[in-house]
Amino acid sequence: MNQKTVFRLNIICLSLLSTAVQAETTTQSTETLSQNLENIKVTTKKQKHRRENEVTGLGKLVKTAESISKEQVLGIRDLTRYDPGITVVEQGRGASSGYSVRGMDRNRVALVVDGLPQAQSYIVQAPMSTNKFAGSGAINEIEYENVKSIEISKGSNSSEYGSGALAGSVAFQTKQAADIIPEGKSWGLQTKNAYASKNSSLTHSIAFAGRSDNGLEGLLIFTDRQGHEIKGHKDAARGVQSYSRYQATTENSNGYFVMADECVGGYDVCKMNPKPPVKEEIVRETVSVQDYTGPNRFLADPLNYGSHSWLFRPGYHFNNRHYIGATVEHTEQKFDMRDMSIPSYLVPDSKKILRKRTGYLGTNPAAALSDTEGLDPNGGYGIRYATGVFHDERHTKVRFGPEYIYENPDKNTLFDYVRLSYDRQNIRLKSHMQLVHCSEWPYVDKNCRPSTDKPLSAYKSDSHSYVETHNVFQAAFKKTFELAGSKHKINGNIGYDHFKSDLQHDDYYYLQALLIDPKEKFNPDLPRPLSKADILISNKRNGRKDFPYYLTSGKTIVSRSDQCNYRGNSENYSDCSGRVIKGSSHYFALQDNMRLGKHLDLGIGVRYDYRKTHSTVNGTNTGQHKKWSWNVGVVVKPTNWLDLSYRISTGFRLPSFSEMYGWRYGHPSVLKTELKPEQSRNREAGITLKGSFGHLEASYFNNDYRDLITFGCQIGKNKICGDYGYLNGQNARLGGVNVLGKIYWNGVWDKLPDGLYTTVAYNKVKVKNASVKHNIALSTSPLFDALQPSRYVIGIGYDQPDGQWGVNLMQTYSQAKSNNELLGSKQLAETSIAQQAAKKRTRSWKTTDVSAYYNIKKFLTLRAGVYNLFNYRYTTWESVRQTASDAVNQHRNVGVYNRYAAPGRNYTVTLEMKF
Numbered sequence: 001m002n003q004k005t006v007f008r009l010n011i012i013c014l015s016l017l018s019t020a021v022q023a024e025t026t027t028q029s030t031e032t033l034s035q036n037l038e039n040i041k042v043t044t045k046k047q048k049h050r051r052e053n054e055v056t057g058l059g060k061l062v063k064t065a066e067s068i069s070k071e072q073v074l075g076i077r078d079l080t081r082y083d084p085g086i087t088v089v090e091q092g093r094g095a096s097s098g099y100s101v102r103g104m105d106r107n108r109v110a111l112v113v114d115g116l117p118q119a120q121s122y123i124v125q126a127p128m129s130t131n132k133f134a135g136s137g138a139i140n141e142i143e144y145e146n147v148k149s150i151e152i153s154k155g156s157n158s159s160e161y162g163s164g165a166l167a168g169s170v171a172f173q174t175k176q177a178a179d180i181i182p183e184g185k186s187w188g189l190q191t192k193n194a195y196a197s198k199n200s201s202l203t204h205s206i207a208f209a210g211r212s213d214n215g216l217e218g219l220l221i222f223t224d225r226q227g228h229e230i231k232g233h234k235d236a237a238r239g240v241q242s243y244s245r246y247q248a249t250t251e252n253s254n255g256y257f258v259m260a261d262e263c264v265g266g267y268d269v270c271k272m273n274p275k276p277p278v279k280e281e282i283v284r285e286t287v288s289v290q291d292y293t294g295p296n297r298f299l300a301d302p303l304n305y306g307s308h309s310w311l312f313r314p315g316y317h318f319n320n321r322h323y324i325g326a327t328v329e330h331t332e333q334k335f336d337m338r339d340m341s342i343p344s345y346l347v348p349d350s351k352k353i354l355r356k357r358t359g360y361l362g363t364n365p366a367a368a369l370s371d372t373e374g375l376d377p378n379g380g381y382g383i384r385y386a387t388g389v390f391h392d393e394r395h396t397k398v399r400f401g402p403e404y405i406y407e408n409p410d411k412n413t414l415f416d417y418v419r420l421s422y423d424r425q426n427i428r429l430k431s432h433m434q435l436v437h438c439s440e441w442p443y444v445d446k447n448c449r450p451s452t453d454k455p456l457s458a459y460k461s462d463s464h465s466y467v468e469t470h471n472v473f474q475a476a477f478k479k480t481f482e483l484a485g486s487k488h489k490i491n492g493n494i495g496y497d498h499f500k501s502d503l504q505h506d507d508y509y510y511l512q513a514l515l516i517d518p519k520e521k522f523n524p525d526l527p528r529p530l531s532k533a534d535i536l537i538s539n540k541r542n543g544r545k546d547f548p549y550y551l552t553s554g555k556t557i558v559s560r561s562d563q564c565n566y567r568g569n570s571e572n573y574s575d576c577s578g579r580v581i582k583g584s585s586h587y588f589a590l591q592d593n594m595r596l597g598k599h600l601d602l603g604i605g606v607r608y609d610y611r612k613t614h615s616t617v618n619g620t621n622t623g624q625h626k627k628w629s630w631n632v633g634v635v636v637k638p639t640n641w642l643d644l645s646y647r648i649s650t651g652f653r654l655p656s657f658s659e660m661y662g663w664r665y666g667h668p669s670v671l672k673t674e675l676k677p678e679q680s681r682n683r684e685a686g687i688t689l690k691g692s693f694g695h696l697e698a699s700y701f702n703n704d705y706r707d708l709i710t711f712g713c714q715i716g717k718n719k720i721c722g723d724y725g726y727l728n729g730q731n732a733r734l735g736g737v738n739v740l741g742k743i744y745w746n747g748v749w750d751k752l753p754d755g756l757y758t759t760v761a762y763n764k765v766k767v768k769n770a771s772v773k774h775n776i777a778l779s780t781s782p783l784f785d786a787l788q789p790s791r792y793v794i795g796i797g798y799d800q801p802d803g804q805w806g807v808n809l810m811q812t813y814s815q816a817k818s819n820n821e822l823l824g825s826k827q828l829a830e831t832s833i834a835q836q837a838a839k840k841r842t843r844s845w846k847t848t849d850v851s852a853y854y855n856i857k858k859f860l861t862l863r864a865g866v867y868n869l870f871n872y873r874y875t876t877w878e879s880v881r882q883t884a885s886d887a888v889n890q891h892r893n894v895g896v897y898n899r900y901a902a903p904g905r906n907y908t909v910t911l912e913m914k915f
Contacts, residue, residue: 048149048173053491055593055603056633056645058684058699059154059168059738061086065179068144072851072865072908074196074203074225076141082810084791085154085738085763086168092882092889093391093431094229094303094335095138097121101154102703102765103734104167105786106139106888107656108678112161113142113172114327115476115495116399119427119468122503122658123888127573132342132389134462136431137888140395143309143331145192145205145223148175154738155682155701156651158629159605162587166651166680167703174327176313177219180209182914187211189915198867198906201227201305215317217325222310229303229337232901233873237299241292245345246354247283248366248383250276256548257359267550274548278356278368280383282348291442293344296895304336323405327423335393341891344386344444346371355380357515358543359551366441370456378514379559382456387437388444394430399423401472417478425470432507435460455515455556463507468657471498487595493607496586501657503579508563516555572664579661581620583613601635611654619672621660621726627652627677643688645699651680659709659726671713671725678728679706693748694757696741702768705732705782710772712779712827719829721777729776734784736765739792755799755806764790767820772827781824783837785884789844789877790815807852817841817877822884838884840897845874847902863910871905 047064050057061083063071073079076096080086089097089105098121099109106121124135151171158165181188187210194203205223255277263270289298308331315325346354353372360367366384381387401423408416438457439445450457475494480487541549564576589607596602607629613622631649638644655675662671686699708730713721739762745752770782797808822837851865879900883891 048151051593053151053160053591054157054605054631054633054647055601055635056647056684056686058633058645058647058686058697059682059701061152061154061740063150063152065148065175068147068150069192069863069910069912070851070853072194072863072910073144074194074201074908075199075227077230079144079150080152082759082761082793082795082812083152084761084793085765085788086152086170087788087878089786089888090878090882091136091138092887092891093136093138093339093393094301094305094337095136095333095393095395096141097137097888098139099168099170100786100788101168102701102736103732103767103782103784103787104705107164108166108653110158110161110164110169110171111139112169114174114421114423115474115493116423116425116470116472117162117164117497118142119429119466120501120656120658121888122429122466122501122656124464124503124505124658125573125663132433132435132460132462133573134391134431134433134464135889136393136429136464136466138335138393138395138429138431140331140397140427140429141307141333142172143223143307143311145207146174146221146309146311146329147172148179149173155647155684155703156629156649156680157631157682158609158627158651159589159591159607159631159649162607162609162629163611163627163652163654163677166653166678166705174311174313174329175207175219175221177209177211177217177315180207180219181211186213189913191913192910194908194910196227196906196908198903198908199227199230199305201225203910215319217315217317219311219313223307224309225305225307227305229300231903231906232300232899233871233904235873235904236898236901237289239289240286241289241294241296241298242284242286243292243294243296243343243345244282244284244348245343246280246348246369246383248278248364248369249281250365251279252545253277254543255358256543256545257551258548259359259361259551259553261361261553263550271546271548271550274545275360276545277358277543278360278365280354280356280369293340293342294347294895295341295893297340298896298898299340300899301337301340305334307331307333321406321408323407324402325405326402327399329397329399331395331397333393333395335391335395337391337393338444338446339389339391341894342387342389344388344442346381346383354383357554358549359553361553367455378516379458379512380456381437381458382454384441385437385454385457386439386441386444387435388446390434390436390446392432392434394428394432396428396430397425398427399425411480415477415479417476419474419476421472421474423470423472423474425472426467427469428465428467430463430465432461432463434462438513450511450513450558452513452556452558455513455554457513459511461507461509463505465504465506467500467502467504469500469502472496485597489593491589491591491593493589494587496584498584499582501579501581503657503661505576505578506564508574508576510561510563512559512561514557514559516557575664577617579615579617579620579657581613581615581617581622581657581660583611583622585609585611599637601633601637603631603633605631609652609654613660615660617661619662619664621655621662621672621675623674625654625677627654641689641691643686643690645684645686645688647682647684647686649682651682653678655709655726663711663725665724671723671727673714673725673727675709675726676707676728678708680704691747692744694741694743696739696743696760698737698739700737701735703734705730705734708732708782710776710779712772712776715775715777715829721829724778727776727779729773729779730782731769731771731773732767732782732784733769734765734787735768736763738763753798755801757797757799759795759797759810760793762790762792763788770824772825777827777829780826780835783824783835783884783886784821785837785881785886787818787821788814789817789842803855805852805854808850810849810851811846812849813846814844814876816844817880835885837886838880840880840883840894842875842877842880845872845876845902847872847874851908859913859915861912861914863908863912865908867906867908868902868904873904874902875900876902 256274370380403421591605684701707728799806
């Protein structure tokens with residue numbers, strides 16, 4: 001075997017070790033191979049792996065910058081495309097609200113970047129009378145081009161990430177200069193340009209890093225993304241759509257009139273061509289699916305998406321042990337969506353009474369008709385104008401702070417690794433709702449406003465701005481040592497966070513162009529005061545065609561009605577006085593991963609969290625919370641090809657800022673309870689087969705959730721409910737199976753091509769119990785719309801041994817959404833009623849994707865993918881879940897579900913350059 005071939009085989013082996021457990025080999029060929037490589041030095045960068053934090057690795061996935069590029073991850077919905085058991089929570093207005101893991105979602109799945117918690121999903125209590133309001137509930141999305149690695153954990157793991165890791169966590173690690181600079185060089189440059197057809201998105205990213213001989217280094221990454229809504233399958237949007245609407249027309253009855261403002265020559269001349277009176281009629285119209293507005297819309301709401309991000313990490317190496325640096329990051333994202341499920345026309349309604357005005361200027365009779373929803377008797381929504389509802393989201397993240405790192409490669413001091421850091425992170429999530437009713441039907445102009453030349457036009461604005469600020473001090477240390485024949489790897493963490501949560505409600509007002517009714521006009525040439533004869537003549541203008549009314553145009557006034565109450569004495573949606581909660585928290589954590597001989601690994605971890613909050617807002621449930629969390633993991637290795645693993649861990653979630661503020665319903669009485677932390681316990685047992693063929697792991701898990709916070713009231717001894725609000729009222733238990741593996745076929749049979757592999761992933765979760773505590777009423781038992789239907793993903797691929805090219809085929813199959821997961825009961829004082837989370841379930845579906853890459857040059861790589869290769873029409877539960885009762889911004893009154901169809905055949909192309 002020549003040296004070049006041996007070196008290539010060694011690279012393959014190193015790649016295997018980054019994704020699978022190291023396999024011991026005893027064959028003579030391997031011994032020979034080791035001898036051939038004795039004089040070859042191969043240097044690789046350290047990669048994060050599943051067992052880095054916890055010895056079993058059960059429930060964990062790790063994605064690196066390389067795998068993110070290979071899978072062509074261009075957005076949050078691409079990240080977990082091939083990872084059953086974790087899904088993205090749709091926010092309902094274009095953005096996202098974190099992740100869903102093992103039946104829990106949003107704030108119950110921790111989201112951290114370099115140990116910094118990201119913004120909570122703050123859901124604003126909706127006004128009682130309408131769903132046209134501002135309120136985000138989103139969680140800021142992470143820029144993946146800034147990410148070195150992502151660790152996804154399924155199952156309770158608060159001993160690693162603290163509050164929020166009730167059901168799992170998603171932890172991001174930011175890139176450093178060393179991740180861009182190639183080995184042996186002093187600088188590195190990487191660019192990425194990508195296009196995805198499913199949402200017409202473009203991605204442009206450039207990263208530059210440099211290092212000088214005197215120890216200075218720096219990294220700068222800039223990324224720009226632009227895109228639109230995800231387009232559903234074309235078959236879901238075929239044909240045309242029809243709707244009924246009110247239309248203004250004229251009738252031949254008393255009520256004819258002449259407008260004095262338009263009359264030239266006097267009444268006697270103009271009465272020869274009077275205008276007829278107005279009435280409404282119902283018309284049926286047919287339009288394209290793109291132009292249709294209403295609850296039966298086939299297409300997804302139009303969305304304009306944009307993201308601009310830059311990351312700067314300067315640093316200085318004093319020597320090979322001491323480093324000081326800083327992190328500066330700024331990311332802005334926009335999600336501008338029009339809600340086209342809201343009709344742009346006036347929908348016929350037997351209960352709706354239209355107001356008819358006698359007299360109007362111009363030739364459009366619609367100027368005299370309006371509905372009766374106005375805030376002023378002279379207002380309302382004129383039938384001549386089209387209605388549009390727009391939701392604009394602006395997410396801004398700013399982070400900066402220094403860090404110090406000590407690393408001792410000789411490992412002969414008290415600590416092998418120490419990191420001290422301070423980070424100030426400010427995340428602003430602004431949501432702005434605009435209702436416009438001021439452009440001539442059928443056109444909708446987002447920028448129009450009521451004016452005096454547009455009588456009966458209207459505009460509504462409503463805005464919420466949520467700001468979450470964290471000042472975080474962290475200290476981390478690592479130490480490995482041997483003791484009495486055992487090897488220990490100690491990880492320790494200490495942290496302090498001074499935080500502030502601030503929700504501001506503003507820009508909440510109405511604009512209306514009020515129309516004062518036209519008045520009968522007397523002849524201005526007649527003397528004053530009018531004689532009885534003059535009045536008699538005027539009274540003869542009775543609206544008949546031969547004697548029409550003679551009217552002056554009504555006066556139009558633009559009225560602004562501010563809906564905000566800034567005095568702090570309001571307990572409903574109009575309260576704009578601000579919701580500020582401040583506080584601090586600290587924690588310490590210790591993890592010891594031990595190798596107790598050849599056949600046994602043991603991991604023990606513990607963490608203590610303390611949080612104290614306070615607020616000047618009346619009725620806010622602030623106070624102190626203390627919580628311990630822990631994990632124990634055991635790996636028994638009876639042979640070199642078999643691992644038997646067991647993991648038990650706990651999780652918790654402290655009350656969110658919105659839950660602490662409470663539920664307000666119009667009067668000062670607010671339910672104040674000492675909300676306890678939500679708690680969970682995860683037990684998981686697994687078996688792993690490993691070797692030169694790769695690895696295959698299967699595990700069974702049980703997750704118990706207790707004291708889940710829900711809405712309801714406490715029942716007293718007299719069986720009467722007290723005040724409504726948030727309570728620790730729900731319990732649940734789930735169980736399931738998880739399978740994960742990667743098989744290298746050359747390791748199974750050496751006759752097969754080197755580089756041929758298969759991946760497999762499967763996840764199934766079943767609800768075993770869900771209940772409400774006996775002393776809680778008006779609360780629904782846990783509804784598991786957050787559970788992903790059972791899904792498996794099987795892939796087969798080939799990577800050419802020297803990395804020149806590769807191809808991969810992925811088959812995904814999802815079972816139907818179980819109706820049992822959507823059913824529950826609402827507990828009343830002495831009885832209960834059935835509840836259902838959603839009216840619509842999804843059927844089983846399957847899809848096939850193929851992707852490939854080719855290294856055109858050493859520095860140039862072309863990647864391409866065809867998704868849903870066979871153009872299969874299907875709908876995912878994650879999309880339809882936006883109609884569920886527990887959705888962040890629920891889609892209500894949905895008539896047809898075509899708008900949730902997944903994309904048909906679509907393409908992604910990426911061009912990468914690395915120097």
